[in-house]
Amino acid sequence: MAGEGGTLSFSVASVVEDVLQQHGNRLGDLDLESRKAGEAASRRYEAAGWLRKMVGVVAAKDLPAEPSEEEFRLGLRSGIILCNALNKIQPGGVPKVVESPCDAALIPDGAALSAFQYFENVRNFLVAVQEMGIPNFEASDLEQGGKSARVVNTVLALKSYSEWKQTGGNGIWKFGGNVKPTVSAKSFVRKNSEPFTNSLSRNLSINGKSFNSLSSDLEYSNKMSGSGSLSMLVRAVLLDKNPEEVPMLVESVLSKVVEEFENRIASRHDMVKEAPKEIAISQGNKFLLKSTCDNKRTEDKNLVIFDQQQRDIQELKNTLRTTKAGMQFLKMKFHEEFNNLGMHIHSLAHAASGYHKVLEENRKLYNQVQDLKGSIRVYCRVRPFLSGQSNNLSTVDNIEDGNITISTASRHGKGCKSFSFNKVFEPCATQAEVFSDMQPLIRSVLDGYNVCIFAYGQTGSGKTYTMGPKDLSEKNKGVNYRALGDLFLLAEQRKDIFCYNVAVQMIEIYNEQVRDLLVTDGKIRNSSQTGLNVPDANIIPVSSTDDVIDLMNLGQRNRVVGATALNDRSSRSHSCLTVHVQGRDLASGATLRGCMHLVDLAGSERVNKSEVTGDRLKEAQHINKSLSALGDVIASLAQKNPHVPYRNSKLTQLLQDSLGGQAKTLMFVHISPEPDALGETISTLKFAERVATVELGAAQVNKGSADVKELKEQIASQKTALARKERETEHRRKESESSPFNSNHRLRDAGDINLFRQPMGDVGNIEVHKSTLRQKSQSFDLDEILANSPPWPPVTSPILNEDEKEMASGSNNQFNLANNDDMDDTDAATSDSSEPDFLWQLNQSKFTSMTNGIESKTRKAISKASKIPGFSKSLHPSQGPSPSRKLANGAGGFPCNGTEGRQVHLTGNARSQLGSNAAIIPVACCQPPASSPDVPRLAWI
Numbered sequence: 001m002a003g004e005g006g007t008l009s010f011s012v013a014s015v016v017e018d019v020l021q022q023h024g025n026r027l028g029d030l031d032l033e034s035r036k037a038g039e040a041a042s043r044r045y046e047a048a049g050w051l052r053k054m055v056g057v058v059a060a061k062d063l064p065a066e067p068s069e070e071e072f073r074l075g076l077r078s079g080i081i082l083c084n085a086l087n088k089i090q091p092g093g094v095p096k097v098v099e100s101p102c103d104a105a106l107i108p109d110g111a112a113l114s115a116f117q118y119f120e121n122v123r124n125f126l127v128a129v130q131e132m133g134i135p136n137f138e139a140s141d142l143e144q145g146g147k148s149a150r151v152v153n154t155v156l157a158l159k160s161y162s163e164w165k166q167t168g169g170n171g172i173w174k175f176g177g178n179v180k181p182t183v184s185a186k187s188f189v190r191k192n193s194e195p196f197t198n199s200l201s202r203n204l205s206i207n208g209k210s211f212n213s214l215s216s217d218l219e220y221s222n223k224m225s226g227s228g229s230l231s232m233l234v235r236a237v238l239l240d241k242n243p244e245e246v247p248m249l250v251e252s253v254l255s256k257v258v259e260e261f262e263n264r265i266a267s268r269h270d271m272v273k274e275a276p277k278e279i280a281i282s283q284g285n286k287f288l289l290k291s292t293c294d295n296k297r298t299e300d301k302n303l304v305i306f307d308q309q310q311r312d313i314q315e316l317k318n319t320l321r322t323t324k325a326g327m328q329f330l331k332m333k334f335h336e337e338f339n340n341l342g343m344h345i346h347s348l349a350h351a352a353s354g355y356h357k358v359l360e361e362n363r364k365l366y367n368q369v370q371d372l373k374g375s376i377r378v379y380c381r382v383r384p385f386l387s388g389q390s391n392n393l394s395t396v397d398n399i400e401d402g403n404i405t406i407s408t409a410s411r412h413g414k415g416c417k418s419f420s421f422n423k424v425f426e427p428c429a430t431q432a433e434v435f436s437d438m439q440p441l442i443r444s445v446l447d448g449y450n451v452c453i454f455a456y457g458q459t460g461s462g463k464t465y466t467m468g469p470k471d472l473s474e475k476n477k478g479v480n481y482r483a484l485g486d487l488f489l490l491a492e493q494r495k496d497i498f499c500y501n502v503a504v505q506m507i508e509i510y511n512e513q514v515r516d517l518l519v520t521d522g523k524i525r526n527s528s529q530t531g532l533n534v535p536d537a538n539i540i541p542v543s544s545t546d547d548v549i550d551l552m553n554l555g556q557r558n559r560v561v562g563a564t565a566l567n568d569r570s571s572r573s574h575s576c577l578t579v580h581v582q583g584r585d586l587a588s589g590a591t592l593r594g595c596m597h598l599v600d601l602a603g604s605e606r607v608n609k610s611e612v613t614g615d616r617l618k619e620a621q622h623i624n625k626s627l628s629a630l631g632d633v634i635a636s637l638a639q640k641n642p643h644v645p646y647r648n649s650k651l652t653q654l655l656q657d658s659l660g661g662q663a664k665t666l667m668f669v670h671i672s673p674e675p676d677a678l679g680e681t682i683s684t685l686k687f688a689e690r691v692a693t694v695e696l697g698a699a700q701v702n703k704g705s706a707d708v709k710e711l712k713e714q715i716a717s718q719k720t721a722l723a724r725k726e727r728e729t730e731h732r733r734k735e736s737e738s739s740p741f742n743s744n745h746r747l748r749d750a751g752d753i754n755l756f757r758q759p760m761g762d763v764g765n766i767e768v769h770k771s772t773l774r775q776k777s778q779s780f781d782l783d784e785i786l787a788n789s790p791p792w793p794p795v796t797s798p799i800l801n802e803d804e805k806e807m808a809s810g811s812n813n814q815f816n817l818a819n820n821d822d823m824d825d826t827d828a829a830t831s832d833s834s835e836p837d838f839l840w841q842l843n844q845s846k847f848t849s850m851t852n853g854i855e856s857k858t859r860k861a862i863s864k865a866s867k868i869p870g871f872s873k874s875l876h877p878s879q880g881p882s883p884s885r886k887l888a889n890g891a892g893g894f895p896c897n898g899t900e901g902r903q904v905h906l907t908g909n910a911r912s913q914l915g916s917n918a919a920i921i922p923v924a925c926c927q928p929p930a931s932s933p934d935v936p937r938l939a940w941i
């Protein structure tokens with residue numbers, strides 16, 4: 001059975017043959033080969049005969065009647081006989097039969113052409129045969145020997161078909177077994193005309209099936225396989241068998257055949273199975289090949305890409321090189337520019353430092369200008385939050401270079417307000433820092449300047465802390481203690497050049513009454529009761545910091561401190577520590593006298609804030625009154641009003657010299673950082689800003705100088721006129737002033753002092769001052785002098801020698817200018833502080849009758865002072881006020897008030913009691929007529 005599609009290409013015959021051989025039957029005994037050969041030959045002869053008959057002997061000349069197998073194959077090989085025979089049976093079965101050898105001549109390769117033509121003929125024949133349903137053979141069977149049997153089969157089948165056709169061709173022709181209903185089996189069998197077929201068909205049956213049908217099947221199989229040898233094989237095997245053996249044999253053969261088939265089919269299956277793999281492999285190979293090709297292509301592509309990339313890389317390298325070079329260049333440029341920039345920055349830094357230096361210088365110059373102008377310096381200090389006030393937001397927004405910015409967001413609308421002062425101290429500023437900033441100012445006291453530092457601010461803002469807290473630890477010591485310590489230190493350093501004496505006063509103004517805080521007898525005298533402008537305050541020399549501590553403790557004990565709702569430690573009074581310094585130049589004998597007020601004002605807050613009534617309310621009202629009087633004075637000074645209302649309060653009287661004279665004045669304004677205090681803070685700072693605009697005129701040193709000579713000449717010229725006037729009025733005055741010194745009179749006159757106040761600008765200019773003195777020298781009037789005596793002038797301390805005592809106590813009250821002859825040698829003070837002294841001298845003749853009154857007061861004072869052990873009287877009660885400048889300045893004593901000048905020597909116990917080693921202590925010094933109004937000045941020029 002030829003497998004369709006080539007999958008089962010083995011023949012049934014070969015299988016049966018193999019089976020029969022394996023079966024080991026007696027096939028071997030048979031002369032199978034010869035029989036087969038004989039049979040094959042007879043069949044071949046039959047086929048050849050039939051073909052010769054069909055095509056004619058001539059046409060079949062190459063085919064003998066009884067050909068050998070080879071002859072048969074070669075005779076038919078051209079296919080011409082076969083095709084012609086077929087065309088005889090079925091005309092046009094093979095449309096074109098190539099017969100002419102000349103056709104081949106047309107083709108150069110004749111052999112190849114004929115082979116091709118033969119193959120064409122055979123192929124056409126086979127196609128036609130197949131269409132006719134006749135068993136076929138392979139074209140190759142004619143090409144190789146040994147395969148002619150199959151060709152014989154086909155020819156015989158064709159013969160059979162021809163015969164069938166000749167008999168009428170009824171029914172369907174079937175080679176070797178097709179039985180038409182109308183055709184007997186015999187006729188069919190006749191077609192298969194083998195001699196043994198008939199016998200078999202008659203006798204054999206297998207498993208109930210007739211052997212004949214089996215044979216038919218075999219024949220059919222043979223037909224299908226294209227081999228006619230199978231039936232012969234079967235016949236050969238069964239020929240000599242007994243009929244009883246046949247079933248067994250057939251069964252065995254069949255089972256073997258089936259088995260063989262199965263095996264072969266199975267192996268074919270395997271092959272089929274393998275085939276896809278092989279195909280796959282071949283496909284895989286193809287794929288491999290393809291992929292190899294692809295790879296090759298890809299490789300090529302990659303090569304191209306690679307080349308491209310190489311070029312790109314090269315290009316990039318070039319770019320990189322260029323970029324590197326560019327970078328190098330840029331780097332170099334950058335370095336160059338960097339260096340330039342560095343140099344530029346350096347020069348800028350230099351300029352900046354220069355700028356800072358210039359700024360600093362400007363500040364100094366500004367301060368100097370301020371000094372020259374006599375502007376009140378204003379420092380601001382912000383108190384830190386106190387312990388227990390944590391998490392408070394400060395109202396101070398910024399502090400920088402003398403500017404302070406207050407955040408007014410909470411109560412005064414959103415925003416800030418800035419204020420400018422000479423200096424602003426941050427909350428963290430230490431006491432030492434604060435002091436170091438004002439140290440030069442304080443030191444200038446030793447150089448003969450008057451200095452006033454007053455602390456302003458609401459209650460609890462730190463005024464006392466700055467000026468002089470009780471706590472005298474190194475860290476907390478205030479300005480007062482440090483100032484005195486510094487003065488002592490400086491005095492010590494200058495001891496080879498100057499001999500300094502330092503003495504202090506402490507007073508307080510409480511409810512508009514001035515109180516001496518340095519009383520030792522527990523009684524606090526109120527000088528205002530006497531109608532005096534200057535308090536009758538003890539002045540205690542000090543020579544060490546221990547002395548100072550003792551005095552401060554004493555003063556503190558005597559100070560009136562009241563409790564308020566705001567601050568139960570709040571001081572409800574103004575306190576003032578006055579430090580008097582007198583220095584004598586050891587070489588020249590000239591003296592310098594400086595005076596420093598350290599004023600701790602009472603709280604500046606409004607009364608209603610204090611929530612007080614009764615006594616406390618009264619205190620607060622007094623404080624407010626005095627502070628508003630201070631405000632008025634400041635405002636007048638700022639506006640350069642001719643009238644400055646100093647006398648509206650004791651405080652303004654106290655500060656008159658500092659505010660209106662030639663003192664160096666510093667206001668230390670204090671503010672609290674709490675938001676609650678914002679209102680007070682703003683009003684405090686506004687007030688301070690106003691104060692800063694006040695120009696007092698340049699401070700003048702209280703020093704004896706060449707001016708004195710000039711002044712003495714002027715004095716001399718005045719002397720005659722004065723004496724004349726004195727004589728003329730002497731009698732009248734004696735009558736009117738026969739009573740002791742009338743203080744009320746002075747008080748009345750002093751009340752009008754402001755009427756004579758000269759504008760600040762004029763006061764501030766030394767040159768103007770001098771020329772003014774000269775110009776107005778003729779307008780001298782004693783009444784005016786008295787009337788214009790300052791309320792709190794620098795005091796003079798006449799230290800009287802024996803001559804002076806005599807002069808002072810002499811019956812002749814006539815002022816003897818001759819006594820001033822030695823002034824040149826001693827003191828030539830021309831400052832404010834010295835002027836009253838001299839004025840007092842001038843007044844001496846005028847107030848001859850006053851001496852009694854003075855004497856009584858002096859006696860009283862000395863008797864007070866002499867209660868202190870160690871005090872001894874050195875001044876005769878009748879001496880009165882210092883008659884001469886020499887006395888005041890030349891002997892190194894302290895200035896003393898002309899009306900109550902007393903001099904007490906501190907010795908022994910007293911000195912130790914007060915902690916002082918000073919030789920001379922003016923106990924209470926009241927100032928003679930003022931220095932500032934120009935009229936008095938003119939009077940003694």
Ligand SMILES: Nc1ncnc2c1ncn2[C@@H]1O[C@H](COP(=O)(O)OP(=O)(O)OP(=O)(O)O)[C@@H](O)[C@H]1O
Pocket residue numbers: 382383384386427457458459460461462463464465466567569570571601602603670
């Ligand atoms: N700069 C500061 N550093 C530390 N503590 C301070 C500072 N300033 C003030 N204080 C403290 O704040 C409190 C109030 O200060 P101080 O008594 O000096 O205020 P004051 O303005 O003098 O008040 P009063 O008007 O009642 O006299 C004190 O306890 C003080 O020690």
